[in-house]
Structures are given as C-alpha cells and as structure tokens.
Amino acid sequence: MDWNEERTATLRKLWLEGLSASQVARQLGGVSRSAVIGKIHRLGITVRETPVRQRAVTVRVSRQAPRARANTPAQARPAARVQASVMEELTPTAGILDLSMHSCRWPIGNPDAGDFGFCGRETTSKRASYCPDHTQGAFRRFQSSADIDAWTRQSLPQERRVL
DNA sequence: CCCTGATTCGC
DNA sequence: GCGAATCAGG
Numbered sequence: 001m002d003w004n005e006e007r008t009a010t011l012r013k014l015w016l017e018g019l020s021a022s023q024v025a026r027q028l029g030g031v032s033r034s035a036v037i038g039k040i041h042r043l044g045i046t047v048r049e050t051p052v053r054q055r056a057v058t059v060r061v062s063r064q065a066p067r068a069r070a071n072t073p074a075q076a077r078p079a080a081r082v083q084a085s086v087m088e089e090l091t092p093t094a095g096i097l098d099l100s101m102h103s104c105r106w107p108i109g110n111p112d113a114g115d116f117g118f119c120g121r122e123t124t125s126k127r128a129s130y131c132p133d134h135t136q137g138a139f140r141r142f143q144s145s146a147d148i149d150a151w152t153r154q155s156l157p158q159e160r161r162v163l
Numbered sequence: 164c165c166c167t168g169a170t171t172c173g174c
Numbered sequence: 175g176c177g178a179a180t181c182a183g184g
Contacts, residue, residue, distance in 0.1 A: 034178055038176060039177085042176080
C-alpha cells in the first residue's frame with residue numbers, strides 16, 4: 001500500500017475531522033496506526049482542527065429491553081415504548097468523501113463497525129459546520145461520549161431518524 | 164489491558 | 175519517505 005494522492009487526501013480529511021490514528025488506519029485499510037501517525041507527522045498536520053473523539057458517536061443500543069426483576073415495581077421500569085424509540089437507528093447521509101461545503105459534519109455511527117458517516121444534511125449558512133438539528137449539540141460540552149450518544153438519539157425529529 | 168499521540172531510527 | 179518499535183501517558 002502506498003500513499004497515493006487519494007489515500008493521502010483521505011487520511012488528511014479523516015484526521016482533521018478528529019478521528020484517531022487507529023480509526024483512520026482502519027478506515028483506509030492496509031495500514032497500521034503507526035503508519036498513519038508517521039504520515040501525519042510527515043504531512044505536518046499534527047495540530048488538529050477538531051479534537052479527538054475517542055469513540056466518535058457510537059449508536060449501539062440493545063435490541064431488547066432489559067429484563068425486569070420479578071420484584072421490581074412496574075413504575076420503576078422504563079416504559080416499553082420509550083425503549084422502542086431509543087432503538088431507532090440513526091443513519092448518516094454522507095461518507096467523508098461526500099461532504100461538501102454545506103454538509104453537516106455531525107459524526108454518526110461507529111468507525112470500527114463500518115457504519116460511520118456524517119449527518120450530511122444541509123447547513124443553514126454556507127459556512128456552518130452543522131445542520132440546524134446538530135448545531136446546538138456541536139457547541140455544547142458533554143461529559144462523555146455516552147452523553148453525546150444520548151443527545152444524538154433524542155435530538156432529531158422522529159421523521160428524520162430513519163432516512 | 165484497552166487505548167492515545169510522539170519520537171526515533173534502520174530501512 | 176516509510177513505519178515498527180518504543181515511549182509516555184489516559
């Protein structure tokens with residue numbers, strides 16, 4: 001595997017989007033994390049535009065509602081329909097190469113699972129990085145990636161959850 | 164033990 | 175230029 005222009009461009013883009021070196025390596029395929037790090041240094045892009053998202057935004061929800069213990073009062077259990085709505089899959093509309101100047105860059109999915117992508121919906125202004133649905137989450141401070149996941153799941157209108 | 168990026172240095 | 179090995183951490 002050699003660093004042709006296309007692969008180098010992809011590496012640069014993924015890295016600047018905030019993916020970790022190992023995630024970039026897996027997306028590219030055929031290269032190790034070390035190779036990616038070495039290349040990044042040679043390219044002089046060690047300072048990232050976007051901070052590392054250790055797990056990006058992982059949308060992985062169990063398919064089955066938790067089994068309630070026999071003596072647990074019904075009121076203490078999550079309502080079944082709430083569980084169902086949480087199970088809706090969010091679908092990215094764009095891969096890294098599809099992003100245009102006015103595509104929402106909110107990351108969706110798990111880079112390790114191959115379902116990674118970006119929201120990709122239209123941003124309000126040409127220069128914005130995120131669509132209206134994601135701009136609030138983008139500039140908010142989260143404690144953990146789990147919080148980002150939770151926010152992502154509840155932030156979109158129902159009709160947009162499955163495209 | 165999982166992971167992160169930084170650095171070195173033989174190739 | 176490349177990247178495995180190593181280092182220094184979280």
